[in-house]
Amino acid sequence: MQVSVETMEGLERKLTIAVPSEQVDTAVNSRLQEAARTMNLKGFRKGKVPLKVVKSRFGPGVRQEVAGELMSQNFYQAISQESLKPAGQPRIEPTSMEEGKDLEFTAIFEVYPEISLPDFTSIEADRLVAEVTADDIDEMIETLRKQRQSWEKVERAAATEDMVNIDFVGTKDGEEFEGGKASGTSLVLGSERMIPGFESGIEGKSEGDAFTLELKFPDDYHNEEFKGQDVTFEITLNSVSEQKLPEIDEEFFKSFGVEEGGVEAFHEEVSKNMEREIKTASRSKLKNKLMDAVIDLVDVNVPAALITAEIEQLKQQALQQMGGGGGQNLDPSMLPDELFQEQASRRVTLGLVLGEVMQAQELKADPAKVRESVEELASTYESPDDVINWYYGNQEQLATIESAVLEDQVFDYIAEQAKVSDSSVSYQEVIQPEAKAEDAEEQKD
Numbered sequence: 001m002q003v004s005v006e007t008m009e010g011l012e013r014k015l016t017i018a019v020p021s022e023q024v025d026t027a028v029n030s031r032l033q034e035a036a037r038t039m040n041l042k043g044f045r046k047g048k049v050p051l052k053v054v055k056s057r058f059g060p061g062v063r064q065e066v067a068g069e070l071m072s073q074n075f076y077q078a079i080s081q082e083s084l085k086p087a088g089q090p091r092i093e094p095t096s097m098e099e100g101k102d103l104e105f106t107a108i109f110e111v112y113p114e115i116s117l118p119d120f121t122s123i124e125a126d127r128l129v130a131e132v133t134a135d136d137i138d139e140m141i142e143t144l145r146k147q148r149q150s151w152e153k154v155e156r157a158a159a160t161e162d163m164v165n166i167d168f169v170g171t172k173d174g175e176e177f178e179g180g181k182a183s184g185t186s187l188v189l190g191s192e193r194m195i196p197g198f199e200s201g202i203e204g205k206s207e208g209d210a211f212t213l214e215l216k217f218p219d220d221y222h223n224e225e226f227k228g229q230d231v232t233f234e235i236t237l238n239s240v241s242e243q244k245l246p247e248i249d250e251e252f253f254k255s256f257g258v259e260e261g262g263v264e265a266f267h268e269e270v271s272k273n274m275e276r277e278i279k280t281a282s283r284s285k286l287k288n289k290l291m292d293a294v295i296d297l298v299d300v301n302v303p304a305a306l307i308t309a310e311i312e313q314l315k316q317q318a319l320q321q322m323g324g325g326g327g328q329n330l331d332p333s334m335l336p337d338e339l340f341q342e343q344a345s346r347r348v349t350l351g352l353v354l355g356e357v358m359q360a361q362e363l364k365a366d367p368a369k370v371r372e373s374v375e376e377l378a379s380t381y382e383s384p385d386d387v388i389n390w391y392y393g394n395q396e397q398l399a400t401i402e403s404a405v406l407e408d409q410v411f412d413y414i415a416e417q418a419k420v421s422d423s424s425v426s427y428q429e430v431i432q433p434e435a436k437a438e439d440a441e442e443q444k445d
Contacts, residue, residue, distance in 0.1 A: 003078045011087070011110040011303050016095075017078050019070050019103040027066045032058065067097050071105050078107075085112045088305025110303040115356045118297035120417035125289040128282045128430045129422045132274045136427040140270055141248065148255065151241040157206050158240045160190040164202055165238040172231045180231070184238065195221075202237065210236045274427065281431045287411050288434065290418060295349050302348050310344035311337050354410045363409050365402040373401050 002018040032055055071092055079086060090109035097103060151163050158164050164187055170180025189199045201213040213233045217226040246252050253259075253266045261268075315332040318340075357363070378387035391398050 001074050001077065003081060005082055005084070008108070011113055011301055013084060013109060013111055015075070015078055015082075015084075015090075015107040017071075017074050017105055017107065019074050021100055021102050024063075024066065024070060024103045025099070027070065028063050031062050031066055063097065063099065067094060067103055070103060071107075075107050086110070087112050087303035088309065110305050112303065113301045113352070115298070115300055115352055117353070117356055117360060118294065120294070120414050121419070122297070123290060123293045123414070123418035125286060125293065125418060125420050126423040127286045127420050128425050130278050130282075130425055130427045130430045132271050132278070132427055136274065137267055137270055140274060141267075142245075144256070144270075145245040145248070145252075146243070148246050148252075150244045150246075152244045153239055153241045155207065156240065157204050158189060158202050158237065160203060161188065161243055163188050163241045163243070165241075166202070167236040167238065169234045170231050171234075172226075172229055177226075177231070180233075198233065201233075202235065205237050207237055207239050210234070278427060278430050285430075285434060286415065286420065290411065290414050291350055293418075294353055294414065295346050298349060298353055300349055300352060302345055302352070306348045307341070307344050310348050311340045314340040314344055354407065357410050357413060358406065361410075361413060363406060363413070365406040366409065369405045369409070370398070370402050373405055374398075377401075 001020070004016045006014040006016070008014055071094065075090060075092060078084075086109045088110055090107040092105055092107045094103070094105045096105075154162075166185060166187060167183045168181065168185075170177055172180075187193060187199065187202075189203055191199070193199075195215060195217055197213060197215045201211075201215070205211060211234075213235060215231055215233060217223075217229045217231060219228045221227045248263070250262070253262070256266070256269065258266045258269050312332060315335050318335060319332060374388055374391045375384070378384035378391075381387045391401065
């Protein structure tokens with residue numbers, strides 16, 4: 001096998017490979033002889049078809065089949081010989097397949113870039129820390145009560161936090177518009193599900209009332225057709241129901257797995273869960289800050305093939321979130337690549353950097369931490385031991401845990417190198433989703 005390597009634009013490489021004709025002819029003849037021994041052909045007894053006839057009939061097809069196999073085999077031998085690491089699948093094209101001549105082909109592909117790790121000690125980041133207060137616990141208990149709320153019909157005017165049942169018809173310029181009509185629909189006042197003025201316009205009305213609201217769609221409404229448009233809603237209020245929360249009693253405690261110990265034990269359980277939530281949220285936010293900083297510090301040429309593959313994964317995830325995983329068979333191509341380009345590029349870059357850190361520090365998944373992660377997952381099931389045994393009996397699932405643990409170990413290494421300072425905040429600030437936290441900061445500014 002003769003191999004030449006050509007460096008093309010960026011990370012692209014072109015291999016030109018020649019496989020000796022003797023190797024090709026030997027493989028083709030061997031395949032034809034094997035076929036002749038088992039072939040049924042009219043006019044000949046089984047296994048007695050002359051090789052010349054078999055070659056005449058099937059030679060070109062067999063040669064093409066053998067050539068395909070040899071090109072694949074020799075490509076992988078060539079990249080090993082030349083110490084190349086392909087990123088993505090190669091484009092292999094034959095340039096000569098004639099009988100009696102060397103098999104020649106080219107393979108074009110991208111290689112993984114060389115990565116110079118940044119100075120992690122130059123990174124500065126805040127770690128959010130918080131203590132669970134008595135007020136936080138009381139607020140959480142109220143949230144838990146609302147999760148188990150029921151609704152009781154009342155004969156009074158509707159107020160904020162009531163659930164109303166209504167019929168409505170919306171019109172624009174005297175004409176009904178699509179999506180502006182419903183019958184017997186339930187709505188919690190104050191939920192902000194409807195456009196401004198709709199829910200507040202129902203407050204103070206009673207069962208059986210029919211009334212008109214003159215409203216306006218927001219200027220930033222998602223539908224261009226309705227942005228800033230005046231509309232009219234004819235509404236009939238069918239019923240009003242008020243929120244009924246469960247009592248804080250033994251039955252309520254048991255619904256959360258606290259069988260004994262009363263209110264004190266329940267408060268302790270709630271506090272422990274909130275502390276775990278703080279730990280998880282704080283770590284996650286610090287991890288995101290450090291990873292963003294790492295990406296900004298690294299100057300790396302990212303293989304387009306890896307970005308393309310990552311975009312496809314992001315599309316699949318987006319479709320699942322949209323309901324595409326429920327058998328609707330939505331086509332990923334309906335989503336433009338541009339929507340995911342930046343996110344895919346950052347994720348691939350981060351993956352390359354983390355991989356380089358793993359190699360440089362010779363990091364491997366710590367078995368003790370893997371066991372700890374598996375046990376933590378298993379603790380949420382009725383039979384933890386069965387779940388633990390299942391993970392350790394399923395190498396593919398265990399590999400997923402090991403991968404997550406290894407990523408955490410890389411994060412811990414970077415965090416140890418970086419300048420991380422603690423910032424005391426409230427429980428709510430720690431657990432608040434990052435998008436909402438950013439919005440809150442912008443409003444402060």
